[in-house]
Every structure is written in structure tokens, then in C-alpha cells.
Amino acid sequence: MAKTMAQLPYHYGLKVRIFPSTEQKRLIKRNSDASRFIYNQMNGMNNDLFWLKKVKTPITLVLKRIADLTERLKKPSTAISNIHGWLNHPDFDSLMKANAIKNYKTAWKLFRQVHQAGTPKFHKRGYTQAYQTSCLYSAKVTVLNMENGSVRLTDNHHLQLPKLGHLRFKGLPLKILERANDIRIGTTTVSMDAVGHYFVSMQIGSEYPFVAKQPIVKSKVGIDLNLDNFLTDSNGQVIDNPRYYRMIKGRLAKAQRKLSRRSRRAKNGQRRLSESKNYQRQRLLVAKLQLKIANQRKNFLHHISTDLIKNHDLVVAEELRSKNMLRNHALAMSISDVGWRTLLSMLAYKADLYGRKFLTIDPRNTTQTCSHCGHVMTGKNKLTLADREWTCPSCETFHVRDHNAAKNILAKGLAAL
Known part of the structure; x- marks a missing residue:
């Protein structure tokens, strides 16, 4: 059977x-x-x-x-x-x-x-x-x-x-x-x-793997996702944030205002939107701009996730709760633009596909902890978003904030294995 x-x-x-x-x-x-x-x-x-x-x-x-x-x-x-x-x-x-x-x-x-x-x-x-x-x-x-x-x-x-x-x-x-x-x-x-x-879209299945498992490269990496740059890993590599939405948001806002005016005119003229040719033409223009942003972001995330999984046996990231972070109105647009949650889901399924290991850890104190001596910055010394570089008051080691966080993320991941 x-x-x-x-x-x-x-x-x-x-x-x-x-x-x-x-x-x-x-x-x-x-x-x-x-x-x-x-x-x-x-x-x-x-x-x-x-x-x-x-x-x-x-x-x-x-x-x-x-x-x-x-x-x-x-x-x-x-x-x-x-x-x-x-x-x-x-x-x-x-x-x-x-x-x-x-x-x-x-x-x-x-x-x-x-x-x-x-x-x-x-x-x-x-x-x-x-x-x-x-x-x-x-x-x-x-x-x-x-x-x-x-x-x-x-x-x-x-x-x-x-x-x-x-x-x-x-x-x-x-x-x-x-x-x-x-x-x-x-x-x-x-x-x-x-x-x-x-x-x-088709779901397909087989008795045999769809891709060959990658050879062991004896490389482990922790990644810190942030807004200043898209990603910093524990090896010190930095990937810039492309900010696709910010690049096009002026054109998109102008097109959406025009769409709103055409919607209002159609309603004032007692015409259904589905029958208003001007409205439908502008709606299509807005949809194409939004699709362009989505495709650019998806293409970028696919390249990053595939590169990380293929070149490392273990990838460790923070378990980010984007839904909670979006409540900060000052950072909501930037957080939505980077697509962190999408990247984590891509890393998860590609790790299974290529026979790699991917795990997420609790992000608590990964930024505030010195990766050299384990000192935690608290109270008045606690780092803010503006502090991109700092020196540990305990061992006097100089840290680049995101690189230090990535090292801590990797260490937490290794401890959890």
C-alpha cells in the first residue's frame, strides 16, 4: 500500500x-x-x-x-x-x-x-x-x-x-x-x-532528500539582529540593512494619496470602486510598488539565510518577539522593514533541509554582558541604543556592541546544546 x-x-x-x-x-x-x-x-x-x-x-x-x-x-x-x-x-x-x-x-x-x-x-x-x-x-x-x-x-x-x-x-x-x-x-x-x-503552489513529498546534506565545515556562528545594521555575526562580519521600504516610501505615499483621492471621487460620484477605471489603475500601481518591496526583501533574506546555513554547522540567533517590539512607535517602521521573523523561519526550515543545526536563545542580557569576563552592565551603567561601543569596567575589554552581543548569543547556544 x-x-x-x-x-x-x-x-x-x-x-x-x-x-x-x-x-x-x-x-x-x-x-x-x-x-x-x-x-x-x-x-x-x-x-x-x-x-x-x-x-x-x-x-x-x-x-x-x-x-x-x-x-x-x-x-x-x-x-x-x-x-x-x-x-x-x-x-x-x-x-x-x-x-x-x-x-x-x-x-x-x-x-x-x-x-x-x-x-x-x-x-x-x-x-x-x-x-x-x-x-x-x-x-x-x-x-x-x-x-x-x-x-x-x-x-x-x-x-x-x-x-x-x-x-x-x-x-x-x-x-x-x-x-x-x-x-x-x-x-x-x-x-x-x-x-x-x-x-x-504544490506540496511535494519523496522517499529521498530533495537536496544533498552539506559537508561538515566545523564552523559555528552566533548572529545579532539589529537596526543599525541588519546583522552582525560572532566572527565580526557585518551585513548592512538595505532598508527597501525606506528607499521607496516617498513614491508609495504619493501613490497612496492619489489612490485615496480617486476613491473619494468615485464614492462622491456614486460609482462602485470595482467599476471606476481610474481607481483600479491607481490601485494596481500601488500594489506593484508594494510587491516590489516584498520581493526585494524576500530575495535578500533568502540569500542571507542560505549563505549562513551552508557555511556553518550551527547557527544561533535571538528569539525575537517582533509583535511586542512593534509596540514601540519610534522603531515600528524600521522593525517591520528588516523582516527578522521571516529570516528566523527561513533559517529554521533550511537547517532541516540541509542537515544543519539552528536554534534560538533567550536574548536577555546578551547586549549588556561582557563576552570576555561575563560582567553585566546594570543600573546607571546600563547600555542604551545610542551606545554602539563600550569598555567593560571590570576587565577593561573594548567591545563593539553588536559583535559582543553575537559572541554572547553563540556562547548561550553552545551552553544550551
Whole structure:
């Protein structure tokens, strides 16, 4: 019996840009809207059930409604489709419906485990589109791979998706194409961003690793993330902060003001924003500027994280709580611009991918401690953000603030192993 995706030891994510036809774009939008509708129906039924159960008086109508909702939630796909018959239209992917319900249940599961993001919220309609489908294999297929499922590659630049049919895509890494026979496809997401670019994201799995494990280089490094420069490591290497948002924020602010004026004029003229060509043209311009910033930052972070993981056996960083740090209004924009949280998540999954070790430590006193003698600066001597260089009053060792912090981070990491 073939293994499920969860049972496969190695997983990888692929995202490729696709170029759908006009009819395929219509189908993507319909499935995206239906996916959002089903998710919201699930949320609405659960909300109603929660509040109805708060009613203490045993009213017959309330009890009947509770029983009805409880029964519908046992088989939500059938219940929602029976009430909203339009969901049975052949345009809709049945696996899209199943995934929308699964995503709602997963949101509840994450809430119960983490209790941070809150209970599931209603999904609003926006300028982006997305829905999920799954790759199914026929019972007759003995060897599952990328070329014989319901989502499959037909050649190096085309793939087949349920309901959408044949789609051209930009290309896949050669290392994936060469191993298409021993890789299988799992959950697949079809999406459109605010600019109007279409993508397919595929979860793939295999019995064999997707990248070769890196050789041992006997190098360990601690990294200090800061605002003065992006990163300083325990070897003294400094990487400057590119500040992509600050470089373009003037153009972006001007474009957003223009967008706001066009929105106001459309509303004063009693025109819907979706029908206002001037507004939509300016919205697209703003979305492209924001996408440019995001892509520049992501590209920069990918290069930094890959370089760190490939060149060091152990990478140690501070466990930064960006959400708390963003409450400081004086530093919020700079903290958002650097993307620390994204870098840490990249380091975590790339360490697993390349067979390296990455860990985070408590950042407490890493800046205030002398890496030479262990003296901690407290009281009136405590360092402020303005103190970039200092001399230890105990052993008189001169320190560059960020380099010293990186050394302390590495020492804490080694102690934690």
C-alpha cells in the first residue's frame, strides 16, 4: 500500500507562475469565491451554535435550531451544498469544497494549541484569489509520481489541474524535473495576487532528500539582529540593512494619496470602486510598488539565510518577539522593514533541509554582558541604543556592541546544546 504524504520522510514546497486563459481565470475566480463562501458558512454555523447554547431557557425553537446545526456540522459539505444548490455546478472542484472545510477545522485546531491568533474569522472579499485542491491517484496506479495524478506535469512547461485543465507555467528547478518519477504531489493551491499574477503552489513529498546534506565545515556562528545594521555575526562580519521600504516610501505615499483621492471621487460620484477605471489603475500601481518591496526583501533574506546555513554547522540567533517590539512607535517602521521573523523561519526550515543545526536563545542580557569576563552592565551603567561601543569596567575589554552581543548569543547556544 502506498504511503500518504504525511508518512513520506521528505517534503518540499514549489510555487510556479501560471498563465491561464480567460476561461481558466473565470474558473479560478469562481472556485476562490466558493471556497471563501464555504469557509464563512462553517464559521457562521459555529458562531450561531455557540450563542444559541448560551440561552438558558429551554425554548423549543432554540433547541430545534441547535439540533439542526449540530446535525449539519456532522457532514458540512453535504449540508451546505443541499441548502446552496449553486455549489453543485460543474464549474466547482469537489476537492476545493473539502479543503475549505478542512482549513476551517485546522484554524480551530491551531487556536486550541496556540491561543494567539484568536478564533477563526470571516474571510473578506478582496483583490486576491486563492483556493486549494488535492492530488488524487487512481487505485490502478502502483507507482505514484508527478506525472500520473489528478494534478500532474504533462511536460516541462505544462501541468494539468482538476476543472482548469491544461495550464502553461514558467518552469521548475532542474533537480525536481529530473526526479519527477519518485516525487508525488499533495495539496495544491491556485492563487492570484493583488497585481493579477497567477500562481500554483504544490506540496511535494519523496522517499529521498530533495537536496544533498552539506559537508561538515566545523564552523559555528552566533548572529545579532539589529537596526543599525541588519546583522552582525560572532566572527565580526557585518551585513548592512538595505532598508527597501525606506528607499521607496516617498513614491508609495504619493501613490497612496492619489489612490485615496480617486476613491473619494468615485464614492462622491456614486460609482462602485470595482467599476471606476481610474481607481483600479491607481490601485494596481500601488500594489506593484508594494510587491516590489516584498520581493526585494524576500530575495535578500533568502540569500542571507542560505549563505549562513551552508557555511556553518550551527547557527544561533535571538528569539525575537517582533509583535511586542512593534509596540514601540519610534522603531515600528524600521522593525517591520528588516523582516527578522521571516529570516528566523527561513533559517529554521533550511537547517532541516540541509542537515544543519539552528536554534534560538533567550536574548536577555546578551547586549549588556561582557563576552570576555561575563560582567553585566546594570543600573546607571546600563547600555542604551545610542551606545554602539563600550569598555567593560571590570576587565577593561573594548567591545563593539553588536559583535559582543553575537559572541554572547553563540556562547548561550553552545551552553544550551
